Amino acid sequence: MQSRRTASRTGRPRSAAADAAILAATREALVELGWSKLALSDVALRAGVAKTTLYRRWAGKNELVVDAVAELFDELELPDRGSLAADIEGVVLQFAAILARPEARSGLMAVVAEATRDDALRERIRASIVDRQMRLVLEGRARAQRRGELPPEPDPTESSRTVDLIFDMVAGAVVHRTLVSGKPADQAWVHGFTRVLLLGLTAQPDGGTA
Amino acid sequence: MQSRRTASRTGRPRSAAADAAILAATREALVELGWSKLALSDVALRAGVAKTTLYRRWAGKNELVVDAVAELFDELELPDRGSLAADIEGVVLQFAAILARPEARSGLMAVVAEATRDDALRERIRASIVDRQMRLVLEGRARAQRRGELPPEPDPTESSRTVDLIFDMVAGAVVHRTLVSGKPADQAWVHGFTRVLLLGLTAQPDGGTA
Amino acid sequence: MQSRRTASRTGRPRSAAADAAILAATREALVELGWSKLALSDVALRAGVAKTTLYRRWAGKNELVVDAVAELFDELELPDRGSLAADIEGVVLQFAAILARPEARSGLMAVVAEATRDDALRERIRASIVDRQMRLVLEGRARAQRRGELPPEPDPTESSRTVDLIFDMVAGAVVHRTLVSGKPADQAWVHGFTRVLLLGLTAQPDGGTA
Amino acid sequence: MQSRRTASRTGRPRSAAADAAILAATREALVELGWSKLALSDVALRAGVAKTTLYRRWAGKNELVVDAVAELFDELELPDRGSLAADIEGVVLQFAAILARPEARSGLMAVVAEATRDDALRERIRASIVDRQMRLVLEGRARAQRRGELPPEPDPTESSRTVDLIFDMVAGAVVHRTLVSGKPADQAWVHGFTRVLLLGLTAQPDGGTA
DNA sequence: GTCTAATCGAGACGGTACGTCTCGTCTTCAC
DNA sequence: GTGAAGACGAGACGTACCGTCTCGATTAGAC
Numbered sequence: 001m002q003s004r005r006t007a008s009r010t011g012r013p014r015s016a017a018a019d020a021a022i023l024a025a026t027r028e029a030l031v032e033l034g035w036s037k038l039a040l041s042d043v044a045l046r047a048g049v050a051k052t053t054l055y056r057r058w059a060g061k062n063e064l065v066v067d068a069v070a071e072l073f074d075e076l077e078l079p080d081r082g083s084l085a086a087d088i089e090g091v092v093l094q095f096a097a098i099l100a101r102p103e104a105r106s107g108l109m110a111v112v113a114e115a116t117r118d119d120a121l122r123e124r125i126r127a128s129i130v131d132r133q134m135r136l137v138l139e140g141r142a143r144a145q146r147r148g149e150l151p152p153e154p155d156p157t158e159s160s161r162t163v164d165l166i167f168d169m170v171a172g173a174v175v176h177r178t179l180v181s182g183k184p185a186d187q188a189w190v191h192g193f194t195r196v197l198l199l200g201l202t203a204q205p206d207g208g209t210a
Numbered sequence: 211m212q213s214r215r216t217a218s219r220t221g222r223p224r225s226a227a228a229d230a231a232i233l234a235a236t237r238e239a240l241v242e243l244g245w246s247k248l249a250l251s252d253v254a255l256r257a258g259v260a261k262t263t264l265y266r267r268w269a270g271k272n273e274l275v276v277d278a279v280a281e282l283f284d285e286l287e288l289p290d291r292g293s294l295a296a297d298i299e300g301v302v303l304q305f306a307a308i309l310a311r312p313e314a315r316s317g318l319m320a321v322v323a324e325a326t327r328d329d330a331l332r333e334r335i336r337a338s339i340v341d342r343q344m345r346l347v348l349e350g351r352a353r354a355q356r357r358g359e360l361p362p363e364p365d366p367t368e369s370s371r372t373v374d375l376i377f378d379m380v381a382g383a384v385v386h387r388t389l390v391s392g393k394p395a396d397q398a399w400v401h402g403f404t405r406v407l408l409l410g411l412t413a414q415p416d417g418g419t420a
Numbered sequence: 421m422q423s424r425r426t427a428s429r430t431g432r433p434r435s436a437a438a439d440a441a442i443l444a445a446t447r448e449a450l451v452e453l454g455w456s457k458l459a460l461s462d463v464a465l466r467a468g469v470a471k472t473t474l475y476r477r478w479a480g481k482n483e484l485v486v487d488a489v490a491e492l493f494d495e496l497e498l499p500d501r502g503s504l505a506a507d508i509e510g511v512v513l514q515f516a517a518i519l520a521r522p523e524a525r526s527g528l529m530a531v532v533a534e535a536t537r538d539d540a541l542r543e544r545i546r547a548s549i550v551d552r553q554m555r556l557v558l559e560g561r562a563r564a565q566r567r568g569e570l571p572p573e574p575d576p577t578e579s580s581r582t583v584d585l586i587f588d589m590v591a592g593a594v595v596h597r598t599l600v601s602g603k604p605a606d607q608a609w610v611h612g613f614t615r616v617l618l619l620g621l622t623a624q625p626d627g628g629t630a
Numbered sequence: 631m632q633s634r635r636t637a638s639r640t641g642r643p644r645s646a647a648a649d650a651a652i653l654a655a656t657r658e659a660l661v662e663l664g665w666s667k668l669a670l671s672d673v674a675l676r677a678g679v680a681k682t683t684l685y686r687r688w689a690g691k692n693e694l695v696v697d698a699v700a701e702l703f704d705e706l707e708l709p710d711r712g713s714l715a716a717d718i719e720g721v722v723l724q725f726a727a728i729l730a731r732p733e734a735r736s737g738l739m740a741v742v743a744e745a746t747r748d749d750a751l752r753e754r755i756r757a758s759i760v761d762r763q764m765r766l767v768l769e770g771r772a773r774a775q776r777r778g779e780l781p782p783e784p785d786p787t788e789s790s791r792t793v794d795l796i797f798d799m800v801a802g803a804v805v806h807r808t809l810v811s812g813k814p815a816d817q818a819w820v821h822g823f824t825r826v827l828l829l830g831l832t833a834q835p836d837g838g839t840a
Numbered sequence: 841g842t843c844t845a846a847t848c849g850a851g852a853c854g855g856t857a858c859g860t861c862t863c864g865t866c867t868t869c870a871c
Numbered sequence: 872g873t874g875a876a877g878a879c880g881a882g883a884c885g886t887a888c889c890g891t892c893t894c895g896a897t898t899a900g901a902c
Contacts, residue, residue, distance in 0.1 A: 165402055181374065199409065470876065471876090536736045618830070686853095
């Protein structure tokens with residue numbers, strides 16, 4: 001962004017409204033057509049913008065969709081429901097609700113698929129979506145520590161890996177439930193899942209099978 | 211399959227070799243090109259087969275890729291490593307190994323993405339891949355029950371849902387770790403994940419927090 | 421043709437009805453689809469015959485259409501209307517009537533077009549259609565000589581060339597009028613044409629301009 | 631042509647060179663392959679143009695070939711050889727020379743065949759080829775009238791029909807001689823044909839049969 | 841108030857894959 | 872051996888998007 005401005009100080013500036021219109025048009029087209037039938041020429045048409053304008057700002061379909069989808073996840077927030085278990089349930093339900101929306105479903109999985117062959121794209125996804133929402137895990141843990149539900153961070157090395165694991169487990173399970181199994185991640189399922197997850201993270205190893 | 215044979219008893223029969231050649235060519239092309247650049251005309255060329263032949267057997271790219279990828283998962287089997295935890299770790303590692311292969315990575319996620327807008331395709335994925343591998347969860351539990359590691363099926367209603375949950379958690383976590391986080395699901399990660407999962411499933415609720 | 425019969429005296433004999441059915445189906449398809457959209461698979465279907473059978477008897481689309489169209493011209497005959505001029509008018513009207521039928525229009529011009537690049541095909545057309553109908557010119561002249569309307573063949577070398585010229589002028593003018601100009605070769609036109617033709621063939625050179 | 635320009639004043643203008651390249655490539659391909667084996671993808675390749683460009687300008691093979699062939703006839707012109715008979719012979723010989731070229735032979739007959747099932751195409755042929763060359767007949771008659779070889783237009787209604795008849799007779803006979811009879815329309819043949827035509831048009835009815 | 845330069849819309853361009861069609865051949869079963 | 876059925880390799884069809892390009896027409900800030 002800055003580098004662009006540095007290079008050119010003159011000429012007509014880019015329309016700020018165009019960006020928003022394009023991203024909104026992308027989500028609209030994703031809902032109606034899905035990723036594979038989404039045409040950038042169609043997006044441009046919907047946004048009331050020339051194809052040239054679109055290509056000046058995004059390298060291609062993948063980059064555009066990542067940005068369009070990333071915005072959806074920004075509305076996630078950690079509710080304060082009084083206990084760690086309830087807080088997790090709340091945020092997982094929110095996550096499930098977003099994944100139930102067609103623009104997220106089609107778009108997210110498609111760019112993940114594309115990212116398997118494109119490291120730059122995977123990095124963009126990680127930065128725009130994953131890392132951005134990692135805050136929820138961190139904030140949840142901090143709040144549980146303040147409440148005394150979790151001990152104050154015993155091993156910093158361990159904990160970093162645990163945060164990743166939690167994220168993989170939560171996001172992975174919800175995505176798989178919703179998109180692969182094709183069943184809703186509803187109240188009951190989220191409750192069962194949260195119970196197993198939390199128990200697994202906090203129980204004593206000898207408490208189970210002895 | 212049967213219906214096709216029933217309907218027509220005459221005419222030249224379809225070449226059995228062609229099916230295998232096409233599926234192999236599809237996987238080869240997936241490795242080199244990924245899903246989005248995979249062209250059916252190219253697959254036909256690699257398989258030494260006319261495009262017509264390919265379209266006579268599969269409705270399109272999605273159906274073809276589902277079948278090509280499904281075969282990859284048939285090589286999964288439940289190892290007998292002496293304990294439930296070790297068995298799970300073994301099969302999760304196998305699963306991770308398959309997902310590390312590019313033909314599985316690109317193909318699987320792409321068809322899952324497409325399935326978000328195509329119920330018939332999702333059903334095909336469920337039947338060809340998910341249900342087919344569900345056997346691993348069932349067999350693992352049965353073996354653990356024989357060993358006495360798990361109680362002999364206490365609640366039949368509950369247990370069916372638990373099998374689904376386990377599958378969603380295992381498959382989801384490994385997929386997310388591998389494809390989204392972009393880090394390997396190696397020995398250490400699988401060990402940590404299995405520990406949390408098993409503990410969550412077997413620990414007493416009061417053993418952890420109370 | 422003959423050699424085929426000679427070579428095989430055993431096995432199931434060819435269905436004689438099939439030939440007729442195929443030629444009739446070809447004309448039917450020509451009416452509905454025209455030459456360029458005529459598919460041999462469709463002709464076989466209409467004739468209730470396998471594609472194999474069709475290809476055993478004709479080398480391809482062109483040969484088949486020539487035979488199918490040639491049959492149409494066999495119904496031409498020279499009427500006896502009392503004078504040479506009236507006889508010519510009669511036969512030209514018959515010719516125009518055949519060219520007004522869609523199976524003749526599409527088929528004839530198309531094979532003529534193909535024949536421009538295929539000498540064997542042109543020879544087949546000449547033998548099956550042109551030479552076959554040349555009889556009409558010869559018979560008309562003979563009848564006119566019997567009536568005394570024309571002198572008894574003065575120059576044999578010249579006359580052969582004249583027959584060809586007459587045929588080219590008659591067939592050419594009717595075809596051009598019908599297919600290129602797109603106007604009907606009706607009673608009035610045929611009368612005007614015949615008058616010019618006959619006058620040109622019989623008038624004294626000095627009768628016109630000098 | 632004009633309407634297109636009027637409708638859109640914006641966007642990248644169409645390449646003028648492309649039209650010429652495509653028509654030339656069409657004629658080249660007609661010579662080598664004939665109409666039925668002429669592939670638009672091949673024409674595009676030869677013209678160094680994308681298939682899209684070709685389809686943007688012509689609706690299909692027929693329209694393209696009509697335009698490609700029509701250009702060939704524009705080189706016809708009425709020579710001044712001193713007398714009406716000699717002028718006609720000259721222009722008929724030119725016409726025969728064009729029809730001796732393979733690009734004209736294949737193309738012209740094929741589109742005429744197609745036009746039997748497509749009124750718009752016939753109209754295009756009439757406008758692009760027939761009407762365009764009708765000028766030769768009109769100019770020839772005018773010149774003959776100036777010379778005193780023909781009386782100054784006695785009956786306007788009659789004459790219009792006579793022009794059509796002359797055109798049908800000339801074009802029809804040459805086409806039939808060249809393409810159907812498969813013999814050259816050489817000096818001798820043209821002389822004989824012209825003699826009959828002119829005599830038929832100018833002789834007194836009573837001069838022949840009495 | 842020019843001048844200057846990057847923006848904008850529109851749409852044509854060379855490519856490439858799509859999924860369908862027809863070709864003429866080949867393979868099988870039934871008679 | 873013939874005939875019906877239909878799969879086969881081949882390749883053109885006409886369409887749709889791709890991402891690039893060429894236009895003339897706006898816009899701004901720099902002068």
